[in-house]
Amino acid sequence: MGSLRQIAAMCSFAVLAGCGGDTLEQFGGPTMGSTYSIQYVRSSTAPTPKELQRQVESILGAVDRQMSTYRSDSDIERFNNLPADSCQPMPAPVLQLVRTGEQLSQASAGAFDLTVEPLLNLWGFGPQARQLSVPDAATLAQVRQRVGHQHLRIDGEQLCKDAAVEVDFNSIAAGYAVDRIAELLSGLGIHDYLAEATGELKAVGHKPDGSAWRIALEEPRDDRQVAEKIIRVDGFGVSTSGDYRNYFQQDGRRYSHTLDARTGAPITHQLASVTVLHPSALMADGLSTLLLILGPEQGWNYAEQHQIAAFFVLREGDAFVTRSNQAFEQMTALKP
Template identity: 50%
Template structure:
């Protein structure tokens, strides 16, 4: 009996050892799956996708961080709430200064840089002009302003009248600052840094249409996005590109427009002419390591138009895809850097 028992014990022990080893090994198998959540932000929506592993925080913790940060952005930059920092600054009279956090100073500095580079085609103090044309908070809808209304708006504009003195943001005239054309990109970049600080290293973040992707999805698959072709009533892919560490922003007038006496008028205003843009550029998409710059540059190039915009993109090494409206449809043209980096990834439709 003792010999049989020992033999049985000898047979059972390896089986138990193998079973225990398999169980322990299973505990350390790396889990990889894409988690996704979304919500409202900046008068639009946001979406976050990230690769969850055994070492990443729970999705609830990631979402809480994202929504808390976006609430901070809204409190600082919103032009739709009277208690935001920007709204409080805009209510100040000429010759006033206001202490601002680093985030507002940083975005303002970027906006002033783009304004200077484009000779005012990008204008962070455009808010009075938007109001004159019936756009923005409290407006009653698009309208054609009078000569006096345009003159009054112009008197309260000018990026040259805005300055920073240490932590102070100052205005020489009673201007109003509007950073909506750049702040979403900034917020996405900041969210990327915060995600990585939490241990989330692979993600795609989108807010108000701007987005950025970092790393690879499970099974080493890249993040792929479709650059949309300009159609009024449907969404059609112009080209599909892969992203890793790149932000994307698109500006276009193919949906944001109104008609007056049969004439199509864009919601995008040219601060230099004080009128809606009047050219054949239907949309422009910018891809850049900085989503903040991609956001601002897409607006800047949209204002400049197909010829000036292309020249600007070429001179400043910007990867941009221009889609121009023609009598027979739409034509696409990539800047030299866009052609070098992205044209080979897919056939433009």
């Protein structure tokens, strides 16, 4: 099974044993080329863990069938293989994410764009990529003609395109899946849980001992895992986007898998990773990518202007420096 997100956002977590009468249940498994994990405090009205796992995996399976660019039979890949001036009926979740992508594209003046799959393939990062390499200017200019959210149109229940664009949901699909799982858990009367899929997560309520869920944000290193910061989360999605696990080097330059649709090229600034907290895991997922693309100055200003809770990690020589805004500090300033 192919991955909706080639490299999972680097969020990890540990659960402390409960000391009260409530019981912590947990299960997980493979999904979308990565893994998922659900931890929750048992509710008297909830189904058995086995039945709940079946329902969660049904959600994840549907997202994969609809949105994966790593399986040729997915709804979005069948659309991507259509020529220009084509339409295809789409499930409501796909149309929802297209609308979300349009909002993020407009908000970032085109830096964030769901139609970058041809560019990802060209640079070597996409599902149809052949090799990691810097393309020549003529080829890059040609491929860029097939990129741009303005080429997509929703007509009723159909998704249409006036150019041979290809949609890639890697930047928001996992967050959407986490929101769907969170809705399922809440609807079943489970109000204390941590739901994670391919690195995107949402934590609500408390652990059995009454303490908050604790999330470890990783330092953006490609050689080992080091916790940069540990935060307490209640009621928010958490997403980290970084340029440090999927890249290549050529002629002494480093090329990340994170592309700026305005230039058609990988980002080159010193912002290594961005973590965003948001009530919606979908929006946390998309906004962390948007801020990473915009970079250390434009991204920071955007987060401040729109009151987005953000934690930036920047490269400074061989070291890293961090910066978090007031919204981030307020949302993580929970009682232990």
